[in-house]
Amino acid sequence: MGDSRQKSAPKQGTQCPPIATACQWLSTTTGRIASDGHTWMTAVHWAADPEEKRYIPTSTHGPRGMNATTLLIAQECANLKECRPGIEYLVRKLRISERTVEYHLGMLREAGLLVYRTKGGRVAQGRDEASVYERVVPLAFDEEHGIRTIGEGVHRRPVGAADTARKALGNLARKAARKVRRPRRRTPVSGQGRCTLMEGGSTGTSSAGGSIPPSETKLASGHSSHPTPKKAHRGPQKLNKVGRRHQLARQLIDNVPWLSRASAPRIAWIARHCADAGWQWQEVQAAAEEAGPIDGMDSRRPSGLLAYRLKGVHELYASTKARHLMLTAWEDSRLRERIRHQGWDGPAAVIPGQATDTAAAAMDDIRAARQTQAVSAADLAGATEHPQGDTNIEALTRAEVLEHRAFAAQDPTYVRNLLNGLGDRDTRRLLTNKLVDQALVLLRLNTTELSPAF
Structure with a gap:
């Protein structure tokens, strides 16, 4: 492969034109793959410079340009060994909304900084597959700084830069080396001013001497409203995973005779897989007594017996239909046992x-x-x-x-x-x-x- 060196004079104020959707793939991009995360972050800081405004999004909704949130998302992408940032992962890591993540990933793609290697989507069993990206340095970045490259296509690698652009590249490198942090909230949470006056001292005058007294019509009116009124709770709160486990344990202790002496926290831990799968207490009892009836007088340790009987049942009866069939069969067996004790079962064969x-x-x-x-x-x-x-x-x-x-x-x-x-x-x-x-x-x-x- 020959040496195809490219050299161009540095251009001040080069714009970063939006990249069309068809060119946001590794096979159609004009940029080059970044050799490491630090190199890629220099290009991200160059495109996100608020003073130059090199990139302006084409979308009419969402953010009007790259900001600190864009840099936070880019920083997470730069730290990944394989650039496969799942939407749920970024939402959980950065504590932002799913829509915000989609907006800023779209801006990084439109600026030519991220390109698709494979696009994610729904796969078997309704599971979402994350997209795989490649971190790319745009061609406009190389043209502005006079970067010389060798190689062909996306696998070009830089071998030098213009002398006049070395200072700008150094500033970008220092920005890329610093860790981007979440900007501090500018307004207080309550939206109100401070409760106490930041005044006073050793003077003999009162700090409230210059304040304006309230109107006489507003004194003792009885119609004042709190600045932050409390929200009324509507309906019962939804149980979380731990609450659902303890609810199932309490139902088992109250309704299953041989579990009446068991500890609720222990039963909640034993039946945790069943509670997470949405089992009812009747289904848990049916699964425990499927191998045979249990006498409360014979079970010295009910929790241990329940743990032995429930081992692996949440995988055996994974679907709702399977649990229903198991519960029906157990009820029929109990009905047959009751009939046998009442004397309905006669001899095994009749002449x-x-x-x-x-x-x-x-x-x-x-x-x-x-x-x-x-x-x-x-x-x-x-x-x-x-x-x-x-x-x-x-x-x-x-x-x-x-x-x-x-x-x-x-x-x-x-x-x-x-x-x-x-x-x-x-x-x-x-x-x-x-x-x-x-x-x-x-x-x-x-x-x-x-x-x-x-």
Whole structure:
């Protein structure tokens, strides 16, 4: 590669023209890549000089030019090994708004100081990818200071400068070496003057002697307003991450029997992953008791048992749908256990020859219980024997309807017989959807016993 030395006489007051959007890429820029962050900051201070006003933004909104915030953002970019300043990182580091960061990064690109190597955007799973920049020294900077370069394209490197520009380059280098700090606030936070007079001394006169007294009409009026009125709090405050953890811990201690003696801070720390993922206390209990029921008398250390049972469950049930299915399965298992303790679970298998006798005996028991509860024999017979449409459930009194529902809540086979006699529509009108669905679940769980009776 030949020596393509470029030399131009220094020009005073050279402007830094705005760079079009199409030329803000590494492949289309006319500048050269800065060798280090200090060299790049000299070009940034040159373009941001408030007296020369070399760069004027083309946007009609936002800052009217480069200022101290631009230098702060450029300083963070200069300290990065890979110039990949994320918007969230700059917002958190400099404590400024996201819109401000976007404005000043746009000005650095438009001034030819930053160019895209790769432009960021949304990638898989809705995550934002930060843009990768290259720190570039504009061509106008080299022309003004008579900098000679060798090489081609963006990989040119300086080999000298004009003698008349050495003083200006030294001043820029000293500015680049100093750390840029946030400018001090000029006005007080409250926006009001000082409360006490900065006067007085050893003189015998009062410092308030020259003050103007208030008007007589404003004395004791009772309508004075505070200069900084307090803002009324509207609604409850939103819980942060720690508050949500302690809320979940308190709910677990109040509702789960075997956790009633546990410590709330310890439970909050154990269930922290579940609380951060938005779990409810029912889902935490279901995940802990999924391996088997827990007796409060047997758990000497409930927090340790909970930590053992919850290990890795927030990763196993990461989605809301998976947690719902897990909670439904746990509720069904508890319902089946309650049915088994109440005696609904019969033998594991029923002899086929005894199916008819078993069904008939069940019907006899139902009829006897109905008579014991003083339910109308005609209505009950019609509800269980007549086909759909022959029974008028509107003729039943409220007391009879309540007796039907109370008996259906105790015996799922009674609901099954009503479904066969009245049909689904009238049965649900009589017993409510909740009782019918609950009975169907019980019958489905005990299908081994009850299937011959269908």
